[in-house]
Amino acid sequence: MNNFAAILGRLNTSAIPKDKMTLGAGVSIVLVTLAVMVFLTVTKRWKWLWTEWLTSVDPKKIGVMYIVIALLMLIRGGSDALMIRAQQATSVGASHGILTANTFQQVFSAHGTIMIFFAAMGLMFGLINLVIPLQIGARDVAFPFLNLVSFWLFAAGMVLINLSLGIGEFSAAGWLAYPPLSELAYSPGVGVDYWIWSLQIAGIGSLLSGINFFVTIIKMRCPGMTLMKMPMFAWSVLASMLLVMFAFPILTVSLALLALDRTLGMHFFTASGGGNPMMYVNLIWAWGHPEVYILILPAFGIFSEVVATFSRKRLFGYTSMVWAIGVITVLSFTVWLHHFFTMGAGADVNGFFGIMTMIIAIPTGVKIFNWLFTMHRGKIHFGVPMYWFMGFIGLFTVGGVAGVVMSVPPADFQLHNSLFLVAHFHNMIIGGVVFGYLAGINYWFPKIFGFKLNEKLGKLSFWCWFIGFLVAFVPLYILGLMGATRRIDHYSPSLGWQPLFIVAAIGAGIIALGVGLFVLQILVSIFQRKNNMDYTGDPWNGRTLEWSIPSPAPFYNYAVTPVVDDIDPFWKSKQEVGHKRSTKIKYEPITMPKNSGLPIIIGGLSVAFGFGMIWHIWWLSIVGVLAAIVCVIVRTSGDEHEYTLSAKKIEETEKYYADRKLTAAKKGLA
Amino acid sequence: MSQNLSTENSLQLSSQDLEKDSKIQFGFWVYIMTDCVLFASLFATYAVLHTSTFGGTSGQQLFNMHNVLAETLLLLTSSFTCGLGILAARAKDKQKVILWLLATFLLGLAFLALELTEFRHLYVDGNGWTRSAFLSAFYTLVGTHGLHITIGLIWICTMAARVYNAGLTKTNARQLTLLSIFWHFLDIVWIFIFTIVYLMGALGK
Numbered sequence: 001m002n003n004f005a006a007i008l009g010r011l012n013t014s015a016i017p018k019d020k021m022t023l024g025a026g027v028s029i030v031l032v033t034l035a036v037m038v039f040l041t042v043t044k045r046w047k048w049l050w051t052e053w054l055t056s057v058d059p060k061k062i063g064v065m066y067i068v069i070a071l072l073m074l075i076r077g078g079s080d081a082l083m084i085r086a087q088q089a090t091s092v093g094a095s096h097g098i099l100t101a102n103t104f105q106q107v108f109s110a111h112g113t114i115m116i117f118f119a120a121m122g123l124m125f126g127l128i129n130l131v132i133p134l135q136i137g138a139r140d141v142a143f144p145f146l147n148l149v150s151f152w153l154f155a156a157g158m159v160l161i162n163l164s165l166g167i168g169e170f171s172a173a174g175w176l177a178y179p180p181l182s183e184l185a186y187s188p189g190v191g192v193d194y195w196i197w198s199l200q201i202a203g204i205g206s207l208l209s210g211i212n213f214f215v216t217i218i219k220m221r222c223p224g225m226t227l228m229k230m231p232m233f234a235w236s237v238l239a240s241m242l243l244v245m246f247a248f249p250i251l252t253v254s255l256a257l258l259a260l261d262r263t264l265g266m267h268f269f270t271a272s273g274g275g276n277p278m279m280y281v282n283l284i285w286a287w288g289h290p291e292v293y294i295l296i297l298p299a300f301g302i303f304s305e306v307v308a309t310f311s312r313k314r315l316f317g318y319t320s321m322v323w324a325i326g327v328i329t330v331l332s333f334t335v336w337l338h339h340f341f342t343m344g345a346g347a348d349v350n351g352f353f354g355i356m357t358m359i360i361a362i363p364t365g366v367k368i369f370n371w372l373f374t375m376h377r378g379k380i381h382f383g384v385p386m387y388w389f390m391g392f393i394g395l396f397t398v399g400g401v402a403g404v405v406m407s408v409p410p411a412d413f414q415l416h417n418s419l420f421l422v423a424h425f426h427n428m429i430i431g432g433v434v435f436g437y438l439a440g441i442n443y444w445f446p447k448i449f450g451f452k453l454n455e456k457l458g459k460l461s462f463w464c465w466f467i468g469f470l471v472a473f474v475p476l477y478i479l480g481l482m483g484a485t486r487r488i489d490h491y492s493p494s495l496g497w498q499p500l501f502i503v504a505a506i507g508a509g510i511i512a513l514g515v516g517l518f519v520l521q522i523l524v525s526i527f528q529r530k531n532n533m534d535y536t537g538d539p540w541n542g543r544t545l546e547w548s549i550p551s552p553a554p555f556y557n558y559a560v561t562p563v564v565d566d567i568d569p570f571w572k573s574k575q576e577v578g579h580k581r582s583t584k585i586k587y588e589p590i591t592m593p594k595n596s597g598l599p600i601i602i603g604g605l606s607v608a609f610g611f612g613m614i615w616h617i618w619w620l621s622i623v624g625v626l627a628a629i630v631c632v633i634v635r636t637s638g639d640e641h642e643y644t645l646s647a648k649k650i651e652e653t654e655k656y657y658a659d660r661k662l663t664a665a666k667k668g669l670a
Numbered sequence: 671m672s673q674n675l676s677t678e679n680s681l682q683l684s685s686q687d688l689e690k691d692s693k694i695q696f697g698f699w700v701y702i703m704t705d706c707v708l709f710a711s712l713f714a715t716y717a718v719l720h721t722s723t724f725g726g727t728s729g730q731q732l733f734n735m736h737n738v739l740a741e742t743l744l745l746l747t748s749s750f751t752c753g754l755g756i757l758a759a760r761a762k763d764k765q766k767v768i769l770w771l772l773a774t775f776l777l778g779l780a781f782l783a784l785e786l787t788e789f790r791h792l793y794v795d796g797n798g799w800t801r802s803a804f805l806s807a808f809y810t811l812v813g814t815h816g817l818h819i820t821i822g823l824i825w826i827c828t829m830a831a832r833v834y835n836a837g838l839t840k841t842n843a844r845q846l847t848l849l850s851i852f853w854h855f856l857d858i859v860w861i862f863i864f865t866i867v868y869l870m871g872a873l874g875k
Contacts, residue, residue: 142693207704215697245700249708257715257810266799266806267724268715274722274803283711591686633828639841 009616010190015168019103025079026166055595057144058555060448062151063129067441069158070122071519073114076162078515080111082508085472089505093493104489105172106191110161112175113195117202118158120295120429123437125154125209128237128298130448131440132213134546134553135231137222137562142215144593145641150209152603157202160610164194168614171195174487176284177258179269179277184262190614193262197610200255203248210244213237222545224564228322231544231567232308232315235322236301239329240294246333247290254283263613278343285336293332296428297325299436300367303389306439307371308568309540310386311378317370318567324363324370331360341412350409357407361400368397383540384458388439391466392431399427402477420480423473430469430511438465438518446539450552451529457521464514472507475500535664537657543568550657556590559650587647587654594643598631605631691844698848702855705818709859712814713866716807720871724802729871732797734788738868741784742860748777749857756850764837767846771830774853778823785816808867815863818856825849 004012017023040046053061087104091097099107129147133140141147164170171191173182182192217238221230230238258280260266267273269280308315315321337345337353371393380386402424406412415421438461446452479500484491491497525532537550545562546553548570566572609624611617720729755770789809792798799809829849832842 142697211697211700211704214700215693219693219696245704246707249704250711253708253711253715260799260806260810264799266810267722267803268719268806268810270803272724273800273806274719274724275806276718276722276803279715279718283715286711629824636845637828637832639839 007617007619009612009618011167011615011617015190017166017169019100021083021099022103022106022165022169029162029165050597051595054600055148055597057140057148057593057595059129059133059141059144059147060553060555062147063126063131064448065151066122066126066129066154069155070119070126073118073122073158075515075519077111077114077119078512080107080114082512083107084111085501085505085508087489089498089501091490092498092501096490099489101489102172105174105487106170108487109171109174109177109191109195110164113171113199114161115429116175116291116295117199118154118161120433120437121202121206122154122158123434123441124240124295124298125150125206127302127437127440127444128209128213131233131444131546132216132237133220134447134549134557135234135544136217136220136225137545137558137564138216138220139557139561139590140220140593141212142219143212145596145599145635146208147212148596148599149602150205150212152599153205153208153606154202156603156606156610157198157200157205159607160198160201160614161194163611164191164198168194176288178284179258179261179275179280180271182258182262183270184265185270193259193614196255196259196262197613200252200259201606201610203251203255206244207248207252210241210248214241214245217241222558222562222564224569228319229564229567229569231301232304232318232321233298233301235325236297236304239325240297243290243294243297243329243332247287247294250283251287251291254280254287257283259613263616281340281343282336285339286333289336289339290332292428293328295433296436297328299392299433299440300325302436302440302443303371303392304367305544306385306389306443307374309443309542310381310383310389311375312381312541313374313378314543314568314571315370316373316376317366320366321370324366327363328360331356331363335360338407338412341409342416347409354407354409354412358404361404361407364400368393381540383442384453384455384462385439385443385540387459387462388435388442391462392435392439395427395431395435395466395469399424399431402427415480417485418480419476419484419486422486423476423480426469426473426476430465430473435465438462443540444546445525446534446551447537447546447553448551449529450534451525452532452534452539454521454525454528454532457517457524461514461517461521464510464517468507468510468512468514470507471510472504475504475507479504533664535661537661538570543571545570548573550661554653554657556592556645556650559587559654560585585654587650589647590645590650591642592645594641596635596641598635602628602631687840694844695847695851698851702851705855709811709814709862712807712811713862716811716867719803719807722803724804726802726805727797728804728874729808729867730874732792733868733871734791735868735872737784737788738864741781742864744777744781744784745857745860748774748781749854751777752850752853756846759838759843759846762838764833767833767838768830771826771833775823775826775830778819778826778853782816782819782823785812789813812863812867815856815859818859822849822853822856825852 017026040049053065056062083099084104084107087097087099087107091099097104129141132138161170168190171177171182171187171194173187173192173195177192177195180186182195217230217234257266257268261268261270261275267275269275269277271277304315304321334356335353337349338357341350341354371389402420406415406421406424442453442458479497482495482497484495484497534551538547539551540547545564548562549558562569605624605628609621609628612619612621612624751770751773755767755774758766758770792805797805799806826849829842829845832845836842838846
């Protein structure tokens with residue numbers, strides 16, 4: 001056994017995974033990381049990476065870093081999905097598929113966890129960072145340093161969850177790790193601990209981001225932008241961040257209590273000692289259901305921007321849109337029990353939550369109609385973001401109706417834990433959340449990088465996602481109705497399920513092609529960027545403030561703080577005939593936050609802390625926490641966190657953009 | 671008094687500083703609200719589990735109300751001294767600020783010592799956190815408050831050191847306000863613990 005228990009805790013050579021597939025994945029991650037490091041060293045880019053990116057407090061750069069990690073995690077979680085589909089398509093009768101039962105359980109647990117916490121949340125916070133300050137006419141977020149800390153806590157969680165591939169194992173208890181299965185008695189390994197600590201650390205990052213963007217939107221809107229003149233994306237983010245503030249502390253508590261059970265032998269959710277596993281299920285879904293809306297509301301916001309811009313029309317029913325978001329925000333805390341109608345809360349309680357679930361579909365329906373009416377009599381331009389929007393409208397409505405079906409408790413007793421449910425929530429999360437964020441990336445990409453994404457590949461990618469989705473998930477609806485439960489790793493051929501599982505696997509392959517084409521779209525666009533430059537700063541004939549400044553947006557965002565008096569201020573200014581900006585603008589110096597290396601150090605210390613907690617290496621956790629406290633004290637003791645950007649520098653930068661625009665216009669004429 | 675007034679007038683807060691102050695204070699209140707949700711979840715957990723003694727001792731038999739009364743008085747007094755510290759900061763009296771911060775620190779430390787003594791007694795008598803779900807919930811709820819107090823004590827120390835070194839600068843004055851919000855918040859949470867855990871526990875509710 002381990003002779004170094006005091007130093008290494010539970011960690012010993014048996015932590016190297018025995019499963020070839022897991023080991024292979026772990027080794028390939030290490031190799032890719034090494035290759036990237038060699039590339040950085042050979043091209044002498046370390047210093048550039050450190051000063052321009054890793055320590056940058058510019059929300060636009062933080063946003064790009066979030067999205068890079070989220071796309072990597074989308075590929076990682078997507079690989080897990082392909083393995084699940086391959087297993088279920090082949091593991092029938094005498095064949096037991098490509099994975100052992102235990103590996104299969106780890107794979108589906110990792111798939112759900114990574115997709116929600118690291119792919120979807122990453123894309124969401126990435127887009128929020130990119131767009132929110134620009135859209136509300138601000139130069140930065142309320143707390144730039146804290147924003148970078150949030151990002152590095154997110155990254156630390158990501159590192160921990162991926163460490164489980166190479167060191168030890170991952171949780172085999174599903175993406176929400178229900179006790180008593182996730183308790184020490186039934187999951188004695190480190191898997192559930194990896195799950196707990198990677199989510200705990202990333203979750204605290206999300207909570208801090210939630211506070212940060214809530215304060216940013218409340219306090220930092222430009223003059224004239226009253227709440228009811230805010231762009232719809234800003235509204236949806238405000239609501240989503242409010243939900244983060246109320247829901248994430250509950251996640252923190254749920255995870256902490258499970259960790260106390262497992263680490264200190266407490267009895268919150270154990271089967272013995274008076275513990276109550278049902279309380280965990282209540283707590284986790286009191287976070288989990290609002291989380292669904294945390295993810296989807298910003299996607300709604302993106303679609304509201306896209307549909308108005310690409311229909312060349314003001315968003316239909318702005319006020320009702322705002323109220324719909326408000327109602328969804330409040331109601332999202334009153335439906336959590338529909339995730340476990342079968343747990344035995346009784347007919348009255350089930351009835352209440354069933355009805356609340358039906359009611360929450362109404363404001364969502366209002367939004368669907370508003371979007372359709374926005375298109376009605378609009379001059380619709382079918383750019384790539386609009387493709388994603390059209391796909392969303394169809395898929396999301398169908399998925400929503402499937403959800404209303406399950407909100408009826410007697411129906412849910414039949415459909416609970418079946419593949420029908422799996423098909424339903426993928427319908428919402430792929431058709432709603434993922435399509436929304438991909439639309440957002442296509443829409444705002446030029447504002448951040450200064451060139452548009454390739455249209456052709458974007459549309460191809462969309463069709464792969466859309467068709468792939470239908471091929472992958474329609475069979476799951478049918479299988480669910482036939483009685484196939486989720487997470488099965490083996491079934492009898494007599495059930496006749498295999499053909500449908502094979503079709504679903506093909507669908508997953510088509511979606512994977514869509515992911516590949518999306519990555520290709522970005523790469524091709526980078527190589528051909530000369531052909532797609534956006535010199536005007538307004539590639540889509542936009543409506544909101546962010547399109548009024550050059551692309552890529554200067555690091556200080558706005559040289560002069562804008563003043564607005566309309567929901568679509570930029571559109572309005574374009575309509576005013578003879579409107580010309582006064583040529584001589586007086587620039588003033590701007591106070592900007594300084595970059596800081598402390599957040600990445602805090603992130604690293606969090607990894608050390610989490611790793612220590614997982615493997616019971618107590619000294620490492622203690623050192624990690626104490627050092628992080630020292631970091632906070634160092635930071636708060638200093639005073640010089642800002643510098644002043646001179647008016648001359650701003651004038652030079654602005655002139656560069658103006659000249660560039662002028663040359664491009666002349667070339668266009670010639 | 672007149673001297674105080676004149677220093678207050680001479681202190682020039684630009685509009686940028688005021689904006690920053692309001693942003694940071696609002697952000698801190700929002701953080702306090704999220705901490706409220708955290709404690710609310712722990713209170714709910716305790717409410718669900720407080721009768722799950724698993725054949726062990728209940729709160730009624732365990733709680734030493736003299737100890738709890740002493741803890742309460744210590745913490746309430748520390749909130750008072752913390753408030754006096756803020757008044758001293760308004761009056762730009764650096765020495766008094768440090769003095770009151772030290773008083774707050776000592777009272778907080780005494781509170782923490784009493785709490786840990788209570789925990790030790792319970793543990794030694796075989797009523798550790800592994801005994802029952804009720805005790806798990808008890809240690810976790812009261813302990814989380816204690817953990818916050820510990821963080822507060824570290825903050826008070828560093829705050830006092832900063833005021834000693836740099837005086838009542840804009841940054842220090844701002845952080846003092848946040849510290850006092852934090853400390854008063856912990857006092858309020860304690861009142862709830864006092865009522866729900868101890869008083870209602872002693873009554874056997």
